[in-house]
Amino acid sequence: MPKNEKEKLKAPQLLRGMKDILPSEQKYWEYLRNKISSFLQDYGFKRIDTPILEESSLFIRSVGKGTDIVDKEMFSFIDQGGDNVTLRPEGTAPVARVYIEHGMVNQPQPIKLYYMGSFFRHDRPQAGRHRQFHQFGFEVLGDNHPVIDTQVIMMTYNLYKELGLDIVMQINSIGCPACQEEYKKVLTDYYKTRRNSLCEECKKRLLKNPLRLLDCKQEDCQTLATGAPQIVDHLCEECHEHFVKVLEHLDDVEVPYNLNPRLVRGLDYYTRTAFEVWPGKMDEKQASQSALGGGGRYDQLIENLGGRPTPAIGYAGGLERLINKIKEQAVSVPEVKMPDIFVAQLGDLARKKSLKLFEELRKSDLQVYETFSKDGMKEQMATANRLGVRFTLILGQKEMMDGTIILRDMESGIQETIDYQKIIAEVKKRLARWGVNNNINNKT
Ligand code: AMP
Numbered sequence: 463m464p465k466n467e468k469e470k471l472k473a474p475q476l477l478r479g480m481k482d483i484l485p486s487e488q489k490y491w492e493y494l495r496n497k498i499s500s501f502l503q504d505y506g507f508k509r510i511d512t513p514i515l516e517e518s519s520l521f522i523r524s525v526g527k528g529t530d531i532v533d534k535e536m537f538s539f540i541d542q543g544g545d546n547v548t549l550r551p552e553g554t555a556p557v558a559r560v561y562i563e564h565g566m567v568n569q570p571q572p573i574k575l576y577y578m579g580s581f582f583r584h585d586r587p588q589a590g591r592h593r594q595f596h597q598f599g600f601e602v603l604g605d606n607h608p609v610i611d612t613q614v615i616m617m618t619y620n621l622y623k624e625l626g627l628d629i630v631m632q633i634n635s636i637g638c639p640a641c642q643e644e645y646k647k648v649l650t651d652y653y654k655t656r657r658n659s660l661c662e663e664c665k666k667r668l669l670k671n672p673l674r675l676l677d678c679k680q681e682d683c684q685t686l687a688t689g690a691p692q693i694v695d696h697l698c699e700e701c702h703e704h705f706v707k708v709l710e711h712l713d714d715v716e717v718p719y720n721l722n723p724r725l726v727r728g729l730d731y732y733t734r735t736a737f738e739v740w741p742g743k744m745d746e747k748q749a750s751q752s753a754l755g756g757g758g759r760y761d762q763l764i765e766n767l768g769g770r771p772t773p774a775i776g777y778a779g780g781l782e783r784l785i786n787k788i789k790e791q792a793v794s795v796p797e798v799k800m801p802d803i804f805v806a807q808l809g810d811l812a813r814k815k816s817l818k819l820f821e822e823l824r825k826s827d828l829q830v831y832e833t834f835s836k837d838g839m840k841e842q843m844a845t846a847n848r849l850g851v852r853f854t855l856i857l858g859q860k861e862m863m864d865g866t867i868i869l870r871d872m873e874s875g876i877q878e879t880i881d882y883q884k885i886i887a888e889v890k891k892r893l894a895r896w897g898v899n900n901n902i903n904n905k906t
Contacts, residue, residue, distance in 0.1 A: 479585065479593030481782075490785045493795045494625075495578060498598050501621055505613075507576040507600050512556035514580060518548040524555035524763055526730025528670035535583040537593075549582035552729070553599045554760060554776055555767075561603050562769035571604030572774075578781075590752055590783050597755075599778035606761060606773030608704050611735045612711035614757065618739060618777050619717045622754065625784070626793040628742035629754065631717065634725040635705035636673070636736050637697045639762065645696040646672050652690050659686060676724040679751060692723035701734055708735055727756055731766070734759040735775065741787055754787065755779030801831035802893055804846035804854040808839060812857040819855070819867075819885075826886050828893075846872065852896060853889060 476482060483491060499509065518538045525531045537549040550556055557575055560566070566573045578598040585591050600617075602610050615631060622629045636642065649672045657665060661680040668675060676687045697705065712719060719737075727736045736758035740749040757777030764772040788795065803823060807816040813834060823830045833845050839856075846854045856868035856877075867885050869892075870877045880888050 477593070479587035479591075481592055481594070487785075489795055489798045490788060491781070492798060494598075494781060494784065494788075497625065498578065498621065499576075501617075501624070502576040502598075502600050505574070505617055507574040510557060510560060510575045510577050511579065512550070512553075512560060512577065514550055514582075515547050516550055516556055516559070518546040520555050520559055520767070521548055521551060523767060524558065524729075524731050525552065529674075529728055529730055531583060531728065535585055537582045537584055551581055551583045553577050553579075553581065553597060553778055554601060554729075554731070554763070557599075557601050557603075557776070558760075558763050558767055558769070558774070561764060561772065561774075562767060566603065567770050567772060572610065573603045574600070575603070576600040590780075590786065592782060596781035597778045598781060599757075599776060601774060601776035603764070603774040604772050606704075606759075608707035608735075609711055611704075611708040611759065611775055612715065612717075614775050614777055615708075615712060615719070615735075615737055616715050616717050618737070618755070618757065618779075622739060625788065627754075627784075627787055627791060630740045630742050630749070631719040632722040632725050632738045632740055633709070633712075633719045634693070634722050634736050635697060635701060635708075635734050636693055636726055636732055636758070637701045638733050641693070641697050641701050642673070642733075645691070645693045648691045648696060649673070649675065653686070656686055659683075671730075673726045674728065676726050677728070677750070679747065684747070687724050690724075693726075694721075694723060704734055727758055731760040731763040732758045733761045737777075739779065752783065754783050799829055801829040801849055801851050802853070803828055803830050803889060804842070804849060804851045805830055805832045806839060806842040806846065806854055806856045807834070808837070808856075808858040809862070811862050812859065815862065816857050819857070822886060823889070826890065828886075828889065852893060855885065855889070 518536070521536060522532055527533065531551050536551055539547060541547050557577065561573065576599065579596065580594055581597050582594050584593055587593065602614060615633065619631055637645065650668065653660065653668050653672065653675055657668065659682050660668065661678065661683055664675050664678050664680070664683050667678070675683065676690060678684065678687065694705070725736055725738060738756040739754040741752055741754060744752065755778055757775070759773065759775045761773040764770070764774065805816045805820055807813045816832065817834065820830050820832055831849055831851060833842055836842050843854065851872060854870040854872060856870060861867050861879070865882050866879045867882045868877050869880050869885070869888065
């Protein structure tokens, strides 16, 4: 390629709003994936993985037209086969699809499922907002008892508390479609007379999705929202009773919460109980914009997607924001497993043998590191030191002839010659004695 053409080629760059998760960050991800999975499994939830790509109509019918997600944020395109598809912006609608498509209604109810993975929203990139982000979520499908709402809220609270975080649970009820219909009228009447004080976005919301007027983050809109009629005063008898029971149960199990009449969630499918997890020790505006996650009932969703009437409730939490909080609040996270041993070699014959030795050590559950392509002992030792391994095994020409191997204690610098056949047992014995075998530590 001519030089000037080569110069024109720019190195590929990360897309705006996307993020690489580098090795140095992986300890947080590994810790959280394990912790969250085992926590949810303790409560009887089974893991589900759905495709990242779904028919666009799934989200349009569930999340709803008029919501920010559907109107502005979906990564949608027509694929080679002419299908209108979307990179999933959230996890509940795919789970509802699975429930219907796999006939889960015929299994003992409720069905408890959890997921973890990547989600996509073409949001304006800013702190705590990415275009590809990660969520974990869990759903209880096929049960409308208020005790289930309480359990889901309690579990959410317990999970963040067990992770060592300071949080505040925000709770509201947004009623059933009948209550919402009624309430939207009252709300629209309230805002119509105050239309001039609304931001441009809220003027549109007034026509399309008046509930969302309540959680606008603009100063003037927030002031108006504070004085707006509250949905809890417009709940039908059943929804009111359901909400009272959820709160009573929460008081019984001593989960602290803040009743938040302006909490409406941004998705259309929610009914009755709605809740969010906000970071503690923050002013309200900041906290509402940094929510760690949110959830609620969606009793009509499955029916609206063509299934049988199935009440359900769930929660989804963001992993990026959770990791930021864990770092901010200096929660200690275990380091990713480091190698116990380094294998160093001198000469071609030893190089070949060390390839085999590496396999034998690995199969014996030892974490080994090597730089097989390097020749110099100094360089190999420098790597072993940098990695902080406990022992280095050295194979040189003399050891190859004698059927031995050198075991170097990296702390004391003492080197011993050991029978090659006995090296694995010897290394294991010493690691156990020093208590530095990461395998053993990680299993506890
Ligand atoms: P939502 O269903 O929109 O309430 O999202 C639930 C949680 O997912 C939020 O509270 C955030 O923690 C996280 N989340 C949502 N959108 C994004 C985004 N664009 N970037 C990072 N995290 C997000």
